[in-house]
Amino acid sequence: MRDSLPGVSRDERPGSRCNGHTSVHLAGHRAKLFSLSTMKTESLLISSRALCVPPAPPAPPSLPQCYIRCGEENDCVDIHCSWDPKPDPETNYSLHWEPAISEEGNVINGTSSDGIIQRKHFKHGELRVWVQAKNQHGSATSQDARFNTADIIQLLPPKLLLVTHEESLEISWNSTCDEQQFSWGHCDVQYRIEGDQVWLQDMDIFHGSYTVDSPQPGTVYEFQVRCSCHTGLTSDWSAIYRIRSTETAPDGDLDVWGDCGISHTISDCVVTWKKLPVSQAHGLILGYKVRLSYNNNASEMLTVTPVQPLGRVACEKMQCPFTFPLKDAASVSVSAYNTHGATVPSYLAMPIPGKEKNEQAIRLVMTEEKLTVSWDLPSQLSDHLQEYVVQCKQAGRPPGHGFDWIKVNKSQTTGIFEGQYRKYTPYQVSLFTVSDSSEVRHLSSAIGYSLQGTPSTVPSFKVFYIAPTDVTLFWKSTPLAKQNGVILYYQIIVESGANPQKVYNASVSPQRDNETFQLLHLSPGQEYEVRIRAVTAAGPGANETAKFKTKHHEHFGHLVAVVLGINLLVVTCVALVLYSAFRAPCFLYKVPNARNSHIFRHMKHMNGSLSWICIPVYEPNPQISVLEVVEIQPWALSSSLEKTSDPDRFTRPVVGDGGSKTDCRDDQRKEAVAEEGHGTNHRYGREEYSKMVDFDEERNRGENGEDVWSSSEEEQPESGYEKHFMPTAFEVLEV
Structure with missing residues (x-):
């Protein structure tokens, strides 16, 4: 396939270069197309740098604007003209003028966008003025401006004067028409409140004053005026003239709010209020009055200024943060004041810590x-x-x-x-x-987020628990400052050898700083690589990688044998401890306190043939005092029994620890002691213990039935305790 296109040739004439590259001109003959064997299409590639627009003459300048400006010294003589050229440093501009009814002309050459026609080069009357632009490739001319020199006189802006009233603002000015001996024309006025972007205008005023009725109190107004004479051009706007209206007391309410951060606790709160708008301030706000009310019904009044040396408040732009400590504060009231009064206090109740939230999306x-x-x-x-x-x-x-x-x-x-x-x-x-x-x-x-991006990597990623077929992953949530967007979920990618990778999406828990995820159905003894990344609406972030190897299965029979062995060892130890606990009292003789003798009333009769068995007797809620225990070895007791003439001096002690235990002597010892008892106690040759008088419960009764002691201080017979349990002096010496 062949297309007929203009040929390509190089033109090396001066001015045919574009940005240092030789320009390419298309000639009027056919160009050969090179066919590519691997493609079935034909194309001709021409560098965009080689196609430059050929140099051309400059664009025509705009219509010149001319005026005769009167200065401070009444030098209303020269004509000033200006125009709008195209930005081209290689273009020269020339200002031309001639009388409208004459062919005599003048010219001023230069490269600027304005020019001055001096008074000596023109005559009053009608003039024709135009501008010509020229470069090396040609020239262009603007349209003609025709005017009478008397009509292009422009006076200086008027000078404003202030005349104020309490209920209105009035300004006045002096026109420069009188100074040039011209008759007055009209004036325009525009004004606005300081800081506003839009001017309010009032046109065609034929006198030298203007009044603004009912201005906002204590507000700064800005004024500008421009005037024209009966003939000539309108002057420029005067310089901005500022007037402050009469101040009054501010009104309205301050917009007060508290920022408590994430914790929502009072100690972290910072109370902030917005400045009053100009329409409510009614003057210069000198400061603020802040009243703090506490939970104990106490209150505190503070007066702060916008720039407080103590740093309690520092107004920035439209807000004033109050950094005074608010611990235990129940409410805050704030009012603004100026020289004429103050606003009604604005009330803000502090949040209640721990208040239940009513979540709403x-x-x-x-x-x-x-x-x-x-x-x-x-x-x-x-x-x-x-x-x-x-x-x-x-x-x-x-x-x-x-x-x-x-x-x-x-x-x-x-x-x-x-x-x-x-x-x-x-x-x-x-x-x-x-x-x-x-x-x-x-x-x-x-x-x-105004615009979301991909998040950064998770700060920490670990394999927390490893088992034969499952593992638990642990990672820390991406910090909020590095999320770059709302994290939708965490993506987990698992790979193992030639097995296909698996992808899991773990949900996000905004309330937690740490996240966990359990991987199930893994192969025992297998090596794995797992990657995790956070995902926002802009896409996934960078990966964080961890590697692990699952454990092998343990032999179940070996595990059972170990468990059974441990259990058998524990049972054996417990049995030995219990056996030692029950056998130990049988080899020691203990003497109980006689106060607790009432415990033994509930014991079974020990005179039978089975009385040697150690049987504990349970007594509910016994009153047991600390016992003094005297241990006597069996050989000492046997020796004492053989030597003493009064075998009743000894008795078998009974354990007083909440129950009783009988002696566990062998049968031969029991029979020998019983023969020596002579009809008293068959075991120990003593009177039965149940016949003893309880120290706490039994008292001798007097004749009148009152409780009295059975002995006096002068007469101290042997007590029941001494008689039954204490050895005699002879026995002590024998021992």
């Missing part, structure tokens, strides 16, 4: 210039609801910094913020309600 639509927050009205609107408060704050900033709020009527469900929001930066948006009693309740919060 909020929706965010965020760009770099605008944030729109919306929510749903509750099914039943509370009668005590006063308004909603929507707060927007750059996440991570300390309380009182980088945040704004708006108050919304209770019947509305949308709040709009205007501002500059940074890319990839998290902003925390919170929704609150304020009741008629000024109680603040936090409903919900959400994180928004």
Whole structure:
């Protein structure tokens, strides 16, 4: 296939180069097309640098604007002309003029965009003026400007004077028409409140004064005036003239709010208020009065200025953060004041720590210039609801910094913020309600981004637990400052040798800083590689990798043998301990305190043939005192029994530890002792213990039935304890 195209030739004439490259001109003959064997299409590639627009004459200048400006010294003589040229440093401009009825002309050459026709080069009357632009490739001429020199005289702007009244603002000015002996024409006035962008204008005023009725009190107004004479051009606007109206006491309420950060505790809160608008300030605000009310009914009044030496408040732009400690504060009231009075205090109740939240979903639509927050009205609107408060704050900033709020009527469900929001930066948006009693309740919060990006890697990723067929993964959540967007989920990719990779999506838990995920159905003794990455609306972030090897299965029979062996060892040890505990009292003789003798009344009779068995007797709720225990070895007891003439001096002790234990002597010893008892106790040759008088419970009764002691201080017979249990002096010496 052949196409007929103009040929390509090089033109080396001067001026044919474009940015250092030789220009290419298309000639009027056929160009050969090179066919590529691997492609079935034919093309001709021509560098874009080689195709330059050939040099051309300059564009025509605009219509010249000419005037005769009168200066401070009444030098209304020269004609000043200006025009709008195209930005081309290689172009020369020339200003031409001639009388309208004559062919005599003059010219001024230069490269600027304006020129001056001196008085000596023209005559009063009609003139024709034009501008010519010329370069090496040609020239162009503007349209002609025709005017009478008397009509292009422009006087200086008027000078403004102030005439004020309490209920109005009046300005006046002197026109320069009188100075040039011209008759007055008309004037234009424009004014605005300082800081506004739009001017209010009043045109065609034929006298030298203007009045603004009912100005806002204590407000700075800006004025400008321009005038024209009966003939000539209108003057330029005068310099801005500023007037402050009479001050009055401020009115309205301060917009007060508190930023408590994430913790929502009073100690972390910073109270902030917005400056009063000019329409409410009514003058220069000198400072603010802040009253703090505490939970113990105490109060404190503070007076702060916009620039406080102690650093309690420092107004920035339109907000004034109050950094005074608010611990134990229940409420805050703030009012603004000037030289004429103060506003009504604005009340703010501090949030209640630990107050239960009524979570409600909020929706965010965020760009770099605008944030729109919306929510749903509750099914039943509370009668005590006063308004909603929507707060927007750059996440991570300390309380009182980088945040704004708006108050919304209770019947509305949308709040709009205007501002500059940074890319990839998290902003925390919170929704609150304020009741008629000024109680603040936090409903919900959400994180928004003006533009989202891919997140950074997770800060820590480990294999927490390894088993033969499953493992538990552990990682720390990506910090909010490095998320670059709302993390939708964490993606986990698992690979093992030639096996196909598996991908899991782990959900995000905003309330937790650490996340876990369990991988199931793994192969025992297999090596694995696992990668994790966070995913936002902009896509996944960088990977973090970990490697592990699952464990092998343990032999079940070996494990059972080990467990049974351990159990058998434990049972043996317990049996030995119990056997030692029951046998130990049988080899020691203990003497109980006679106060607890009532315990033994509930013992079984020990005179039978089975009385040698150690049987503990249970007594519910016994009153047991600390016993003094005297241990006597069996050989000492046997020796004493053989030597003493009164075998009743000894008895077998009974354990007084909440129950009783009989002696476990062998049968031969029992029979020998019983023969020596002579009809008393068959075991020990003693009177039965149940016949003893209890020390705590039994007392001798007097004749009148009152409780009395059976002995006096002078007469101290042997007590029952000494008689039955204590050895005699002879026995002690024998031992």
